[in-house]
Amino acid sequence: MVLFSISEDSPSISDEDILSNAYAEKRIILTNDKDFGDLVFLNNLQHKGVTLFRLKSEHVKDKIKAVESLLKNYKDKLFGNFVVIDEEKVRIRS
Numbered sequence: 470m471v472l473f474s475i476s477e478d479s480p481s482i483s484d485e486d487i488l489s490n491a492y493a494e495k496r497i498i499l500t501n502d503k504d505f506g507d508l509v510f511l512n513n514l515q516h517k518g519v520t521l522f523r524l525k526s527e528h529v530k531d532k533i534k535a536v537e538s539l540l541k542n543y544k545d546k547l548f549g550n551f552v553v554i555d556e557e558k559v560r561i562r563s
Contacts, residue, residue, distance in 0.1 A: 475487055491516065497547050500520070506519075506521065516549075517548060518548045523555040526556075550563055
């Protein structure tokens with residue numbers, strides 16, 4: 470698995486380009502940005518998977534814990550779906 474950080478590697482890229490590049494490279498987007506919901510559901514842009522984190526805490530340890538839980542319990546449902554995760558639940562939409 471190769472990770473790519475937009476904020477570190479391409480901070481000026483648009484959300485549309487992020488989604489397009491991730492689709493072309495068959496990558497799942499992990500984000501805190503709710504705009505990806507609009508791009509996927511309102512604009513019908515293609516994606517290979519988007520996981521939106523709606524965590525109250527911005528602490529790295531809490532985000533890592535959420536990712537670990539997501540991978541442990543839902544890794545087979547991430548690809549191709551729009552996933553929203555918060556402290557209490559995980560919602561998955563095709």
